[in-house]
Amino acid sequence: MDILNLLLQGISVSIIPVNLLSCTIGVLIGTLVGVLPGIDTVSAIALLLPFSYGMDSTAALIMFAGIYYGSKYGGSTTSILINVPGEAASVVTCLDGYPMGQKGRAGAALAISAIGSFIAGTIGLIGLTLLAPPLAQAALVFGPPEYFSLALVGLILLSRLTGTSALKSALMAVIGIMLSTIGLDSLSGISRFTFGIDELDRGFDLSILAMGLFGIGEILTAMTHAEAKPDIPSVKFRDLYPTKKEWQRSITPMFRGGIVGFLVGLLPGPAATISSFISYGLEKRCSKHPEEFGHGAIEGVAGPESANNSAISATMIPLLSLGLPFCGATAILLSGFMIHGITPGPSLITERPELFWGLIASMYIGNVLLLIINLPLIGVFVQLLKTPLNILMPLVAVVTLTGAYSINNSMFDLIWVIFFGILGFLLQRVGFEPSPLIIGLVLxxxxxxxxxxxLIICNGSIWALITRPITATILSIGAVAILYNFVTWFTKYDNTRKELDI
Amino acid sequence: MEKEAIPAATKYPEKPITLIVPFGVGGGIDLVARTVEKSASTHLGQPLVVINKPGGTGTIGWNEVASASPDGYTLAMTGIEIILQPLYGPTKFHYPSALEPIAQITELSLIMAVQADQPWNTLEDLIAYAKEHPGEIKFGHPGIGGINHVLGETFAKTANIQLEQVPFQSGAEAMSNLLGGHIQVVFLNPAAVKEQLKAGKVKALALGGEKRLTDPIFATIPTFKEQGLDVVCNSWNGIAAPKGLPEDVKKKLSEGIKKVIDDPEFQRNMENLGLQVTYLGPDDSAKKWLIDSQQLTKTVQETGIAENIKTQKK
Structure with a gap:
């Protein structure tokens, strides 16, 4: 087969010692970026760009890509261990990963997320290998009206992910949307709700909010409970890995997450984060025991952690076959490529096949390396839980704040991280779950x-906008889902009434 | 060796020089800055360190440089936005007078492109179509009030046709919407068009520069002027320092930057990015800022862009 030959050629490029070494360095740095809360992929790659100037271009690209996909492997580690997401894409993993850790199943959760990442990452890569050019073309069919409908349906369906009341969730999502309007409007160029403060023009970065609400917020929560540290059962070596039952429950979510992540990754926006939320929602809906979600359901770790990895592979498709970055992280990858004299675009595959296929082959190798690196680390990470909280948490705070500063090199952002940290702490106290806020901010x-x-494209007619074929389909799916929810809610309500004999 | 050559009074540069890019990582101006960074240390005697301070269409970063001490250790990447931003309302500094140019690195002639399967092969075809179907053609650009938007409006006004503008967040986003057929025209810099042009996905109808470009991929694109329209709109990138640099520092710095720009490796790297190196020294750059200021003040008023933005700001 033609593609197989090309891929084999790619492998021969990627196993040249210097390329293999760059791949290893890349995934190691990526893992570190993922594990450390606050350090995000974009600033890590930006920081490392100058060090790559002397490198061979293929090796440099392999390294940057390694950092990118590697960072999504480690993101779940701190989510599971200390309820602090290492990456925005692992916010949703806190919901069930942390409760699992509390029950002594941290090792299992970490193992499942590493294996899920590997499986889904590979699914994504197979898609990238076989279908890149046609899929990139298909993604172009989605224009602004289609994104509008996707975002609308997404907001409605996703804001009710967590167990708390629908009203509280909706409120959080609305506050998220409101926060997202602060700053320089990217379309009109007008500053909104900034009160003349220049720094507010930048708006609130997703990572800043995630770090504040979940990172610092959780540190504060942990510190107020520091005396009464929950008794985490000491973990025996054999308990580090998933049981047969946990395996069985995880395998379908991994594949489902892999496919969801891949599809979402083709669209613009922070695909890894969005896909993890969608996968969580999907798993909750498909699960036979939805009541376990939020209390340590392993599907809630397996699905999202798989989804964000295959989303990463899919985001490489528009980048490599069109030369168009659809999210912040691929934009910085594009910079990295261009600084080394490589311009991705429709002709990259034909003009530089050794580079294109070498890079893709290196991603297969990198995924295997990541699995090899991550599985033995689980034992080490679980030991971290033995560190007293009054030592661990200040360290996490330092790392988080350093990372927050590095995003825009701004002290102003630090103030906001702390502000949102206190807010997150207070919200948790009064029973508000802040993850719908993140969904509002993203969507x-x-x-x-x-x-x-x-509306500009459709000449100002909302009717023309919602009757475009794809838009209409997406909106109908949304409408059906809402109707379905309403009917189930109503029958439930009716049944309770009958039981109570009112 | 170098120590002997430099008199004791001018030890500059003694430490790394910071180059502030007032836009995010990954944009066109960031790439120019990093290409400079790559070749800088051999010619400047000290490394140049790029720091991104994005936000406020460049104003956050430029404010910082404008208020930094003029010692030659804090520099800014500049673009035509330093001229445009103050035209749309009060900014903290009037950048053309709070900063002084050290060099212009590149000049970008914007390209007007349409999807390859559109029936228009010349500017004339498109103008004729637009006259028959007013408001039907939508053009995309990366940001209201930016030079790409200004070019689009100037073209529409000069050709006396009605085009609707659609703002996007980046050139890449505008391009993907063009390829998907959601908009019909884009005005983008050569680097953003190059790959699609090479692959035959888009057609370039006109160039915003005075002269044609030399790169063979772009050399066939006629200018607006050749096609009978008095439309010239160029963007550029350069390096500036806070006003009031000591004469000797300014001299060493501008000589150093010139050496970087003359470096064949730098030129090759820029060419790879689809950018043409167009060096101007400190004095010529200053003259250009003045001319651009006068020209653009007139343009943004005549096209109604300034008015449009000001009313929205209220």
């Missing part, structure tokens, strides 16, 4: 932009 701007641009 709000997509919704607004899609509507504004979409």
């Amino acid at each position: 709000g701007p997509e919704l607004e932009r899609g509507l504004t641009q979409g």
Whole structure:
């Protein structure tokens, strides 16, 4: 087969010692970026760009890509161990990963997320290998009206992920949308709700909010409970790995997550984060025991952690076959490529096949390396839990704040991380779960932009906008889902009434 | 060896020089900065360190440089936005007078492109179509008030046709919407068009520069002027320092930067990015800032862009 030959050629490029070494360095740095809360992929690659100037271009690209996909492997580690997400894409993993850790199943959760990442990462890569050019073309069919409908349906379906009341969740999502309107409006160039403060023009970065609400917020929560440290059962070596039952429950979510992540990854926006939320919602809906979600359901770790990895592979498709970055992390990868004199685009595959296939082959190898690196580390990470909280948490705080500063090199951002940290702490106290806020913050701007641009494209007619074929399909799916929810809620309500004999 | 050559009074540069890029990592201006960074240390005697301070269409980063001490250790990447931003409303500094140019590195002639399977092969075809179907053609650009938007509006006004503008967040986003057929025209810099042009996905109808470009991929694109329209709109990138550099520092710095720009490796790297090196020294750059200021003040008023933005700001 033609592609197989090309891939074999790619492998021969990627196993040249210097390339293999770059791949290893890349995935190691990536793992570190993922594990350390606050350090995000974009700033890590930006920081390392100058060090790559002397490197061979293929080796440099392999390293940057390694950092990128590697960072999504480690993201779940701190989510599971201390409820602090290492990456925005692992926020949702806290919901069930942390409860699992509390029950002494941290090792299992870490293992499942590493294996899920590997399986889904590989699914994504197979998609990338076989279908890159046609899929990239298909993704272009999605214009602003289509994003608007996706964001709308996503907001409605995803804001009710967690167990708390629908009203509280909706409120959090709305606050997230409101926060997303602060700053320089990317379309009109007008500053909104900034009160003349220049730094607010930048708006609130997703990572800043995630670090504050979940990172610092959790550190504060942990410190107020420091005396009454929950008794984490000491973990025996054999308990580090998943039981047969945990395996059986995880395998389908891994594949489902892999496919969901791949599809979401083809679209613009922070795909890894969005796909992890979608996968979580999907698993909750498909599960036979939805009541376990939020209390340590392993599907809630397996699905999202798989989804964010295959999303990463899929985001490489528009980058490599069109030369168009659809998210922040691929934009910085594109910079890395261009600084080394490589311009991805439709002709990359034909003009530089050794580079294209070498890079893809290195990603297969990198995924295997990541699995090999991550599985033995689980034992080490679980030991971290033995560190007293009054030593561990200040360290986590230092790392988080350093990372927050590095995003925009701004002290102003640090103030906000701390502000949102206190807010997150207070919200948890009064029973608000902040993850719908993140969904509002991510999807709000997509919704607004899609509507504004979409309306211009459709000559100002909302009817023309919602009757475009794809838009109409997505909106109908949303409507059916809402109706379905409403009906189940109503029958439940009816049944309770009958039981109570009112 | 170098120590002997330099008199004791001018030890500059003694430490790494910071180059602030007032936009995010990954943009066109960031790439220019990093290409400079790559070749800088051999010619400047000290490394140049790029730091991104994004936000506020460049104003956050430029504010920082404008208020930094003029010692030659804090520099800014500049673009035509330093001229444009103050035209749309009060900014903290009037950048053209709070900063002084050290060099212009590159000049970008923007390209007007359409999807390859559109029936328009010349500017004339498109203008004729637009006259028959007013408002139907939508053009994309990366940001209201930016030079790409200014070019689009200037073209529409000069050709006396009605085009609707659609703002996007980046050139890449505008390009993917063009390829998907959601908009019909884009005005983008050569680097953003190059790969699609090479692959035959888009057609370039006109170039915003005074002269044609030399790169063979772009050399066939006629300018607006050749096609009878008085439209010239160029963007550029350069390096500036806070106003009031000591004469000797300024001299060493501008000589050092010139050496970087003359370096064949630097030129090759820029060419790879689809960028043409167009060096101007400190004095010529300053003259250009003045001319651009006068020209653009007139343009943004005549096209109604300034008015549009000001009313929205209220």
